[in-house]
Amino acid sequence: MPADAPGHLVSSGSRPARIGVLLPWANMAVEAELPRLHLRNTIFHYARLIPSSRTTDVGASFWHGLRAAATDALDSMTHLPLDAVILACTSAAFTGGPPLPPRVVTAFDALLSTLAAVGAERVVLATPYPFQVTRAETLALQAAGRAVLAAASLDLADGYPQITPDQIEDLVNSIPTPAIRAADAVVLSCTGWHTLPVLDNLQSRWGKPVISSNLAMGMYAAGLSRGARR
Template sequence: MPAESATDALAMLRSAHDHLLRPAHVGVLVPWGNTMVETELPRLGLDHVVFHYARLVPAHRYRDADDFLAEIAAAVPDTLQQFARLTLAGALVACTSTGFLNPDAYQNTAVVDAFDALQILLRDLAASTIVLATPYPARHTQIQAARLQEAGFDVAGHASLDLALLDDFTAVAPERITALVHSIDVRQRTRADAVVLSCTAWPTIDAIALVQQELGIPVVSSNLALAYSAVRFARAAET
């Protein structure tokens, strides 16, 4: 997509938000060790969205990442009860990995998870071909790429920092994220309509601006996608 025709995902979020008529309340279920969701969502300036947070605490402190994520996903229905006395426009699960690794875990609950939110935002951006960058283990990045392909997106290329899933992702600098995107073959990047920075636990807001300026195509992150879904909840509540 030529740079001049690219849609700025942040600008689209703010435009949708600015059309809200009144404040809306949205619940956010955050994995217990994740500090970035509550750091990044307020930076997006969504004055008409009031976020209420609850922690997803696994029943056991597994060392195996897959078991840990399964426990996080299993905690969703009970954790939602913390919002039982609130009038919410909607509820979000602030974890991307549970969405593509445990897609059926909370299928019967009225939530949108970060993996769903990414797809919603990409479709509204009319982005059909993407490149994917993650901090995840390479195996999990490959699984996510396959799941996105199954959902109808052409994943032209992907790259990962190959960090262990229980590592602390918060210290990843924007420049390191930019370098990760540039590690994807240039022929794959030039095919893409958008860049996806997956994971709610690494800091992406500053990286979004850097990558979008350099590549001239929309850049979306898991936290940006959560914010967009929160605004969609708010707009739906007004109808």
């Protein structure tokens, strides 16, 4: 599943799917990576979420601020004929906070949808998050019926766009080999780091799907453009 090849996620619906993307205000990866998936029948419309704390490091004030800002951001898209709206933050889905508007799904929801689509029941997890956030995601994946065989984290609260491909590959390769071999997929959680450059190498090395949050959002959108409306 080469993530960066032309036509990787070609969609073939009769009309374009229009996806609203609610983007954390400091995120630089989503707008760079989604176009590189070459979704030919999908249009993304972006609105930025500014937490009231005006922080960028992950924590309760950041996640809860994003969720609280979602209603106004969605209101800015009122006149767009959207087929779906995605909150482009994975960790905001499992860290509590104000309820999201009914129409909004999260990058974590897209991740679960993609894991189901590829038949991945057992996964290994790699994140840039602080250890306790990675642990919270492990529990959230398990609660959703996915066995997490091992997890690794960079233990960072901020600075995700500056993480290099080598750092991501080293992080995944630090996971115990038996766990990766037993897993159905490798999960690279977080929309804020640039993961597309490493997907091919990791998939070739380990011989199984490597699903990042941004790839999962693209695959979710591709399903909508093929008529799987939600």
